[in-house]
Amino acid sequence: MPALFPRWSDTAFRIGLGAVAVSLLVLVVGPMIYVRTPYITGQFFAFDQPVQFDHRHHVQDDGIDCRFCHDGVDKGKRAGVPPTERCMGCHAQVWRSSVMLEPLRRSFYSGQPISWNRVHQLPDFVYFDHSIHVAKGVGCASCHGRVDEMAVVYQSAPLTMGWCLACHRSPEANLRPRAEITNMEWRQTDPAQGRELAREYDVRPPTNCTGCHR
Amino acid sequence: MSDERHAGGEQDGKGAFRRDRQELWRRLIEHASEAGPPEEWEGIGRRDFMKLVGASVALAGCSREPVGKLLPYTVRPVGVTPGVPDHFATAMAIDGRAVGLIVESHEGRPTKIEGNPAHPASLGAAGVFEQAAVLQLYDPSRAGALRMRGRDASWESFCAAFSQPRTDGGEGLRFLLPPDT
Numbered sequence: 001m002p003a004l005f006p007r008w009s010d011t012a013f014r015i016g017l018g019a020v021a022v023s024l025l026v027l028v029v030g031p032m033i034y035v036r037t038p039y040i041t042g043q044f045f046a047f048d049q050p051v052q053f054d055h056r057h058h059v060q061d062d063g064i065d066c067r068f069c070h071d072g073v074d075k076g077k078r079a080g081v082p083p084t085e086r087c088m089g090c091h092a093q094v095w096r097s098s099v100m101l102e103p104l105r106r107s108f109y110s111g112q113p114i115s116w117n118r119v120h121q122l123p124d125f126v127y128f129d130h131s132i133h134v135a136k137g138v139g140c141a142s143c144h145g146r147v148d149e150m151a152v153v154y155q156s157a158p159l160t161m162g163w164c165l166a167c168h169r170s171p172e173a174n175l176r177p178r179a180e181i182t183n184m185e186w187r188q189t190d191p192a193q194g195r196e197l198a199r200e201y202d203v204r205p206p207t208n209c210t211g212c213h214r
Numbered sequence: 215m216s217d218e219r220h221a222g223g224e225q226d227g228k229g230a231f232r233r234d235r236q237e238l239w240r241r242l243i244e245h246a247s248e249a250g251p252p253e254e255w256e257g258i259g260r261r262d263f264m265k266l267v268g269a270s271v272a273l274a275g276c277s278r279e280p281v282g283k284l285l286p287y288t289v290r291p292v293g294v295t296p297g298v299p300d301h302f303a304t305a306m307a308i309d310g311r312a313v314g315l316i317v318e319s320h321e322g323r324p325t326k327i328e329g330n331p332a333h334p335a336s337l338g339a340a341g342v343f344e345q346a347a348v349l350q351l352y353d354p355s356r357a358g359a360l361r362m363r364g365r366d367a368s369w370e371s372f373c374a375a376f377s378q379p380r381t382d383g384g385e386g387l388r389f390l391l392p393p394d395t
Contacts, residue, residue: 078297118282
């Protein structure tokens with residue numbers, strides 16, 4: 001009796017099995033990797049802004065504290081972009097006829113807001129509050145990176161759920177004294193200090209789903 | 215919308231806009247029911263259409279989020295911190311009685327109405343009408359301006375009309391109010 005299947009059917013079967021495995025990888029794992037790429041998370045993307053605002057100059061040269069402009073950061077959910085009048089507080093005096101600041105003056109005198117491009121954007125299904133992070137000793141630079149070295153602001157952290165959770169599970173390494181919150185150069189040198197601060201500030205970050213997805 | 219308001223709203227912007235919108239809808243519906251699908255769609259059957267829609271939806275899921283805009287105040291109102299809601303104590307009339315309420319407001323936009331715990335009658339409770347009243351504030355047909363003889367008018371004209379003592383002793387003056395206690 002001749003063989004039911006030709007000789008190459010084993011090979012075809014193995015190739016088929018391999019194809020199933022590969023397509024599983026491509027169809028399931030592929031998108032999972034894809035959504036974590038900077039292209040989707042927005043990490044490292046710098047946008048052109050209506051005003052060429054340079055944080056390097058304002059933070060490093062002028063020594064302005066983050067909270068002078070982003071004054072909502074320790075009060076509420078949003079750090080906030082300063083109102084035009086805050087800019088004009090200085091720029092009505094210094095660089096008052098600079099061409100670069102033309103959009104600023106136009107906004108101030110017309111009452112039309114400056115339309116900044118948003119760099120950090122969490123999805124709407126995520127609850128996030130700046131003030132609690134600041135109150136518990138998480139510094140600006142811990143999430144936003146060295147903004148004082150950015151010519152154009154970009155998102156330095158991936159801001160994925162895994163990234164958030166990593167810190168929520170063990171926050172000690174990212175804690176600092178409240179006095180150093182806006183210090184861009186502060187580094188934790190002793191892990192014991194992190195543990196001590198976690199005790200002192202009563203740091204208990206939620207790790208359950210409803211902590212952020214309310 | 216009554217004919218009278220049509221005639222009265224001849225020159226004001228809002229009435230004209232509302233009328234135009236209604237007219238546009240009427241024409242669109244008429245056109246769609248008379249003309250059928252446009253010529254370019256000839257040969258695209260229902261299944262092809264569903265395939266195209268499905269493919270475009272699937273591809274849309276792969277794209278980046280569009281860049282959002284941040285529009286800060288030019289001059290921030292006193293007492294407002296963006297991101298921190300304000301709460302205002304107020305009252306509304308239901309069945310002629312005032313109910314004490316607290317309205318949550320985000321940067322000038324009311325979002326939630328609850329009872330005022332300090333109000334002796336409600337002790338902080340709020341019923342369906344109070345809760346739903348927040349929607350009224352966003353009602354498109356809510357009066358957006360003063361109207362005088364069927365036309366939008368300014369507060370200046372109101373003040374001009376009522377700031378002088380009336381010579382007729384208030385003859386013909388009427389106030390239209392809901393029933394009140």
